Amino acid sequence: MTAIEQSIEERIGRLQTGGIIDMHFDLPMDLYEKRQRRDVLEIEFFPEFEAGNISVVGAAIYVEDRYIPGAGLRVALDQIARLYAETAASGRFAICKSYREIQAARETGKIAFLITMEGIEPLGTDLNQLRVFYELGVRAIGLTHARTNAAGHGGVFAASGSPAEGLTPFGREVVRDCEALGVIIDLAHINPAGFEEILSMTTKPPIVSHTNVRQYYDIERNISDEQIKIIGERRGVIGVNSILVSPREEESTLDKYVDHIEHIANLIGIDSVGIGFDFFEFIYRQWPESRQKELAAKLTTPHFIPDLTNHSHTRNLTRRLIERGFSDTAIEKILRGNWLRVFEQIL
Ligand SMILES: [Zn+2]
Secondary structure: OOHHHHHHHHHHHHHOOOOOOEEEOOHHHHHHOOOOOOOOHHHHHHHHHOOOOOOEEEEEEOOOOOHHOHHHHHHHHHHHHHHHHHHHHHHHEEEEEEEEEHHEEEHOEEEEEEEEEEOHHOOOOHHHHHHHHHHOOOOEEEEOOOOOOOOOOOOOOOOOOOOOOOHHHHHHHHHHHHHHHOEEEEOOOOOOOHHHHHHHOOOOEEEEEOOOOOOOOOOOEEOOHHHHHHHHHHEEOOOOOOOOOOOOOHOOHHHHHHHHHHHHHHHHOOHHHEEEEOOHHHHHHOOOOOOOOOHHHHOOOOOOOEEOOOOOHHHHHHHHHOOOOOHHHHHHHHHHHHHHHHHHHHH
């Protein structure tokens, strides 16, 4: 190894040490599907988290279509139950409900989970359930996934076509209660009208936990330059997603991922961009081909970035950010600092 290579390795090591925050991971859903097994978190996930210096994970409660509407609440509660049980069994993790708890976990070398909810289907149309999930630790909520629900409509996986209306009266109540309780409102997936409406009703910094820029993948599920600018004005943070960086497989590369980061930073500055990897390959590869085809027909075919497929790969990202000329200060903000600022402000 040359002296230059060695100094880059050391620089990567230093930047990694402070920990990396990923604001969107479908962990509870996988723990639920493997609920007959024990120590899944410890055996299947901890090694990758450790290799990638992961310090905080947004653990997303998400209920798949096949459980909706009948079992939405039950599956969501079971996902949270598995997360708590597996966390208790491992001893290497902490479920955190406040900024103070997140910092305490980081200081003691534990990986912090922040429970998030992707789609309010588990609430049904009952605001009391929002209070229950808050008490269980849910601290960020996105109103919808791709489908329409009792709160509003998801952005479609096409350049246009989602309903022109924003939130339902129930959706507006959820947003008001989230702001009052201190739950971060996540704008990932919501359709453009809902996005605008939520911002008009709230004052705290908004987040988009996992998304890509429409500049490179023009679908309503992603975020336009106008939307990016509003998030910047409101001092929010946008987490860059790794599975929708391009509609083309050959363009789904680490460099394209960094292009998304750069695009956001060029529009609104380095203080509003973070990470929301949305790693999904581990679930996708467990599916039979029929389910993979179903996903392609319903939404899209995800293109996984070969050297950014799971949490053990984060050093590759840090290296590429260095190679692309980002300063240490900028890289630290992207990897953790910006999310921590929002947590400190809201949680
Ligand atoms: Zn999502």
